[in-house]
Each structure stands twice: as structure tokens, then as C-alpha cells.
Amino acid sequence: MSKLKVGVIGAGSISELHMGSYKNNPNVEMYAICDLNEQRAKGLADKYGFAKVYTNIDEMLADPELEAVSICTWNNTHASLAVKALDSGKHVLVEKPLSTTVEEALQVQEAVRRSGKLVQVGYVRRYGSNTQMLKQFIDNGDLGEIYYAKASCLRRLGNPGGWFADKSRSGGGPLIDLGVHMIDICWYLMGRPKVKSVSGNTYNRLGNRSNVKNLNFYKAADYDASKNTVEDLANAIVRFENGASLMVDVSFTLHAKQNEVSVKLYGDKGGCEIEPELAIITEKYDTILNVTPQVNSLQLNVTEAFQNEINHFVESCLNGTTPISPVEDGVEMMKMLCGIYESAETGKEVYF
Ligand SMILES: NC(=O)c1ccc[n+]([C@@H]2O[C@H](COP(=O)([O-])OP(=O)(O)OC[C@H]3O[C@@H](n4cnc5c(N)ncnc54)[C@H](O)[C@@H]3O)[C@@H](O)[C@H]2O)c1
Numbered sequence: 001m002s003k004l005k006v007g008v009i010g011a012g013s014i015s016e017l018h019m020g021s022y023k024n025n026p027n028v029e030m031y032a033i034c035d036l037n038e039q040r041a042k043g044l045a046d047k048y049g050f051a052k053v054y055t056n057i058d059e060m061l062a063d064p065e066l067e068a069v070s071i072c073t074w075n076n077t078h079a080s081l082a083v084k085a086l087d088s089g090k091h092v093l094v095e096k097p098l099s100t101t102v103e104e105a106l107q108v109q110e111a112v113r114r115s116g117k118l119v120q121v122g123y124v125r126r127y128g129s130n131t132q133m134l135k136q137f138i139d140n141g142d143l144g145e146i147y148y149a150k151a152s153c154l155r156r157l158g159n160p161g162g163w164f165a166d167k168s169r170s171g172g173g174p175l176i177d178l179g180v181h182m183i184d185i186c187w188y189l190m191g192r193p194k195v196k197s198v199s200g201n202t203y204n205r206l207g208n209r210s211n212v213k214n215l216n217f218y219k220a221a222d223y224d225a226s227k228n229t230v231e232d233l234a235n236a237i238v239r240f241e242n243g244a245s246l247m248v249d250v251s252f253t254l255h256a257k258q259n260e261v262s263v264k265l266y267g268d269k270g271g272c273e274i275e276p277e278l279a280i281i282t283e284k285y286d287t288i289l290n291v292t293p294q295v296n297s298l299q300l301n302v303t304e305a306f307q308n309e310i311n312h313f314v315e316s317c318l319n320g321t322t323p324i325s326p327v328e329d330g331v332e333m334m335k336m337l338c339g340i341y342e343s344a345e346t347g348k349e350v351y352f
Contacts, residue, residue: 004317007032007066007090008050009057009081010073011040012221014095017303018070019048021310028314031067034060057081061088068317071095074169075176079104082119086111091317093310095122097180097337098330100171105327105334112327120313120323121330125185127308128300130278133293137272137280138189144269149186149246151275153178154260155217159208159252162220165228173230174250175202176337183238183336184329185263185274186246193240195332199349200236200340206253207232236340275300 006028008015012035022028034054035041045053054060061069061084068091071081079099082092086108098121099105112119125131137143153174163169164177187193210225235249263275270282277298280291292298316323339350 003027003029004314005029005031005065005067006314007034007060007069008044009034009060009069009071009085010095011035011037011044012072015044015070015072017306018072018093018310019044020303021307022070022314023048024307025311025314027318031065032060032063057084061085061090064089066090068093068313070313074163075100075171076169079108082108083111086115086117086119089115089117091117091119091313093120093122093313094330096124096184097171097176097333098327099334100176102331102334102338105331109327109331118316118323119327119330120309120316121325121327121333122309123181123184123188123325123329124302124305124309125181125300126188126325127312128274128305129308130274130293130295130298130300131185131189133295134272134274134278134280135189138191138267142270142280142282143265143267143272145244146190146265146267147244148266149190149244149264150266151182151186151246151248151263152260153182153250154254154256155251156254156256156259157209157212157215157217158259159228159230159232160218160220161208161223161225161227163222164220165208165230167229170230172337172341173202173232173234174252175200175231175234175236175340177252179234179236179248179250179340180333180337182248182250182263183246184333186248186265187333187336188325188329189265189272189274190240190244190246192329192332193242193244195336195339195352196239196241197349197351198236198238198336198339198343200234200343202231202341202344203233204231205233206255209253231344234340234344236343238336
């Protein structure tokens with residue numbers, strides 16, 4: 001099998017998880033890297049062994065040898081870069097979210113159709129080994145029909161600032177940054193039912209809490225305490241056509257006692273939790289059983305999930321198969337996220 005010539009666009013924090021995973025994949029040739037910041041691109045080109053370094057995306061995409069790219073840039077650039085890459089004949093792994101609007105997401109979908117190339121959306125939690133294990137139980141009916149899911153990702157002090165806090169580059173705050181993961185993992189395990197309506201609330205009450213002393217938190221490279229245009233809390237209820245529902249809440253800042261991540265799904269034969277750690281709940285002979293699967297780690301192993309995501313992308317590119325997180329799932333997610341923002345703004349439920 002010939003090696004896939006891969007390029008990475010955006011050489012920031014998350015890109016290293018892509019690069020490290022590509023490097024570990026024997027079917028990949030580390031071909032090109034591009035960042036607006038030349039020093040950053042050169043530094044990672046040296047570290048991971050990329051042959052070519054660019055600061056201009058058009059120049060990189062003009063290279064006919066390049067076959068596939070990871071897009072690891074700010075959210076507002078994902079869709080336009082994906083369309084350009086597809087139209088240049090490259091396969092695309094795009095970081096979440098696919099775009100910042102539904103319209104842009106549909107443009108990417110159209111470019112996939114037009115180019116015949118594939119898009120894989122970086123819903124990394126889908127690629128966790130616990131997710132795939134749990135999905136087997138769900139697909140085989142062990143939990144029955146899943147009719148309710150509930151997910152939270154609450155940070156009390158965790159607005160990274162920089163582009164994350166700049167709505168023009170991020171498209172929003174915790175909903176589009178964290179909510180996208182929380183909603184996706186539930187929706188995927190629920191079997192991706194069609195969305196019927198969403199109702200949501202967003203709050204800008206605490207700002208970025210840059211006043212807080214004696215407690216450190218992750219800050220983007222260009223953190224500026226005075227700049228913040230995103231919500232600090234969002235919550236929503238999503239209704240699906242099959243009658244199932246999903247409740248989610250996410251925050252960058254909140255007067256919470258501690259940070260919290262939880263993802264729980266409930267079916268008519270059993271339930272499960274995947275965060276903070278894996279559990280399966282069931283009933284047998286009129287007795288409730290809390291089952292603890294014996295796996296390497298009950299928690300999400302982020303590095304392993306990225307490796308699985310990258311391996312899946314490489315395999316999909318080389319074999320021409322559709323990834324488990326295709327462009328359609330990026331579009332459906334943008335409908336949910338943008339619908340929640342719209343509902344919060346209008347104070348009304350949004351129907352699809
Ligand atoms: N899957 C996950 O769990 C996860 C985690 C963190 C971030 N992300 C996503 O990854 C993306 C990047 O986040 P980050 O934290 O690495 O940000 P970052 O700011 O650290 O890196 C982004 C890089 O992109 C570069 N860039 C921006 N526009 C560009 C363009 N048009 N051409 C070339 N380079 C460009 C910037 O110069 C910067 O170096 C975001 O979309 C974010 O949502 C995903």
C-alpha cells in the first residue's frame with residue numbers, strides 16, 4: 001500500500017495531537033504543514049518531520065502530491081479551508097465544529113459531493129475505545145431504546161481567552177467549543193436520531209472571571225483579560241423525531257464548587273455513563289446491576305482517541321470508505337448549535 005501524503009493546516013495546540021498520531025501511522029508520509037505564523041510552522045515541521053512548510057494555504061493546496069489535510073485552525077476558517085481543500089482534490093479531517101453557521105456547513109457538504117473526496121469531522125470522543133465498546137452494547141440492544149440523555153461540561157474558571165473568547169473567530173463560547181462534544185457523543189450513541197426542535201438559554205453573567213486570584217487555568221497563547229465576547233454558560237433541551245430528548249449544559253465560568261464532566265444515557269432496558277467514567281446499568285431477575293466493564297481505563301484516553309481518529313481517517317482515505325463521523329453529522333450538529341443560539345436570542349423553541 002502506498003503512503004498517504006498528509007498536510008496539517010494550523011500549527012497550534014491541538015495540531016500536535018494530529019501530528020503525533022500521523023507520525024505513529026506507518027501508512028502516512030509527513031508531507032506539508034501550514035500556519036500563518038511561520039515560526040510556529042517551522043518549529044513543528046522540524047519536530048514531526050514535515051517535508052514542506054507554508055504560510056499560504058493556496059500555495060500548499062496547489063501541490064498535486066498532497067492527498068489529505070487536517071484542519072486545526074480557528075473555527076471561523078474551518079468551512080472555507082475545507083471547501084478549498086476539497087476543490088483542490090484533497091481529503092479533509094476537520095476539527096470540530098465543522099463551521100460556525102449552517103450555511104457554511106452545507107457548502108462543505110456540497111463540496112464533498114462535487115469533489116468526490118471525503119470529510120471526516122473531528123468528533124474525537126466517538127473514537128475513544130470505551131465509546132466503541134459501549135456502542136456495541138447499544139447496537140445489540142442491551143440498553144433497549146435510548147430515550148433520554150444528559151450531558152454536562154461545567155468549568156468554573158476556564159475561559160481560555162484568545163480566539164476562544166473572540167466570537168468573530170470562534171462562533172461562540174462554551175456551547176460551540178464544549179457543547180459540540182457533549183451533544184455529539186450523546187447523539188452518536190443514541191443512534192443519530194433526526195432533530196425535531198431545540199430550546200436553549202445562554203448567559204453572559206460572569207465574564208471570564210479574570211479577577212480570580214490563586215487559581216490557575218489554561219490560557220490561549222494570545223490571552224487578553226480585557227477581551228471576551230462569548231457567553232459564559234449555555235443550556236439546552238434537544239427533542240428528536242423518535243421522541244427521545246437530550247439535556248445539556250456547558251460553561252466557561254460558573255459559581256460551581258468544582259469542574260464537572262458527565263455524559264449519561266438512559267434506555268428502556270439499561271443505562272450507561274461514559275464520563276466521568278464508564279458504567280453500564282441494567283436489571284436482571286428483578287435486581288438492578290451496576291456493571292463495571294474491565295477495560296484499560298474507565299476514563300477517556302485522549303491520546304488514544306486521537307490516534308484512533310487519525311488511523312480511521314488514513315484508512316478511509318486509502319480505502320475510499322466513509323468515515324464514522326461524516327460531513328452530514330457536521331451539518332446536523334451545526335443545525336443544533338445554531339438553533340440553540342437562535343432560541344436563546346429569541347426566547348423561543350426552534351423547530352426544524
Ligand atoms: N477535538 C478536540 O478535543 C479539540 C481540542 C482543542 C481544540 N480543538 C479545535 O482545534 C482548533 C484549533 O484550536 P487550538 O486550541 O489548537 O488553537 P490555536 O490557537 O492553538 O491554534 C490555531 C492555529 O491556527 C493558525 N491559523 C489560523 N488561521 C489560519 C489560516 N487561515 N491558515 C493557516 N493557519 C491558520 C493560527 O496561527 C494558530 O497557530 C479549533 O477549531 C478547536 O475547536 C479541538
